[in-house]
Amino acid sequence: MILEVADIRIVPGRQADFDAAIRRGVETVIAHAEGFCGYKVNRGVESPERYLLFIYWATLEAHTVGFRQSPLFAQWRDIVGPFFAEPPRVEHFELVARSQ
Amino acid sequence: MILEVADIRIVPGRQADFDAAIRRGVETVIAHAEGFCGYKVNRGVESPERYLLFIYWATLEAHTVGFRQSPLFAQWRDIVGPFFAEPPRVEHFELVARSQ
Numbered sequence: 001m002i003l004e005v006a007d008i009r010i011v012p013g014r015q016a017d018f019d020a021a022i023r024r025g026v027e028t029v030i031a032h033a034e035g036f037c038g039y040k041v042n043r044g045v046e047s048p049e050r051y052l053l054f055i056y057w058a059t060l061e062a063h064t065v066g067f068r069q070s071p072l073f074a075q076w077r078d079i080v081g082p083f084f085a086e087p088p089r090v091e092h093f094e095l096v097a098r099s100q
Numbered sequence: 101m102i103l104e105v106a107d108i109r110i111v112p113g114r115q116a117d118f119d120a121a122i123r124r125g126v127e128t129v130i131a132h133a134e135g136f137c138g139y140k141v142n143r144g145v146e147s148p149e150r151y152l153l154f155i156y157w158a159t160l161e162a163h164t165v166g167f168r169q170s171p172l173f174a175q176w177r178d179i180v181g182p183f184f185a186e187p188p189r190v191e192h193f194e195l196v197a198r199s200q
Binding site for chain 2: 002003005019022023026031038039040041042043044045046047050051052060091092093094095096097098099
């Protein structure tokens with residue numbers, strides 16, 4: 001399992017619309033990608049224009065190749081892209097430890 | 101529930117030791133703080149010196165006041181601080197949506 005973390009900054013004041021859009025984008029588009037295993041959307045407390053989108057993928061390539069090279073990627077960006085104040089920063093992480 | 105995200109950069113080549121230290125620091129120190137609800141340690145794929153530590157707290161103040169103003173904070177930093185290449189960046193997040 002691989003965790004994708006997308007660090008997103010949206011234009012100020014659009015939180016309520018973006019909360020709905022990102023949820024719709026994940027559930028109606030990304031969730032159909034092969035290897036999609038789940039997601040969380042987190043909104044910043046100190047930085048309310050900042051969101052961390054967590055997507056759990058079966059493998060790194062399920063995201064970087066399977067999803068990004070599919071038509072789903074453009075559909076996703078059509079839904080959430082208009083809210084972005086700058087390009088999201090995306091990196092992937094492996095789980096090292098967790099509480100039982 | 102509040103998610104603390106600590107964005108950590110360690111000195112290169114210390115991953116194995118840091119993996120053990122961060123786990124020990126959370127489980128023997130932070131886990132004893134009032135309001136601690138769980139944790140995950142994630143290591144970067146593209147940036148192997150980057151870690152995202154997620155800690156779930158009952159409230160924001162459980163972390164920012166209760167933990168940081170307790171003796172536990174110095175104990176925690178004694179364990180993990182020597183590995184840091186720069187001061188961690190810490191912010192808090194609220195859950196907006198998640199997969200069922």
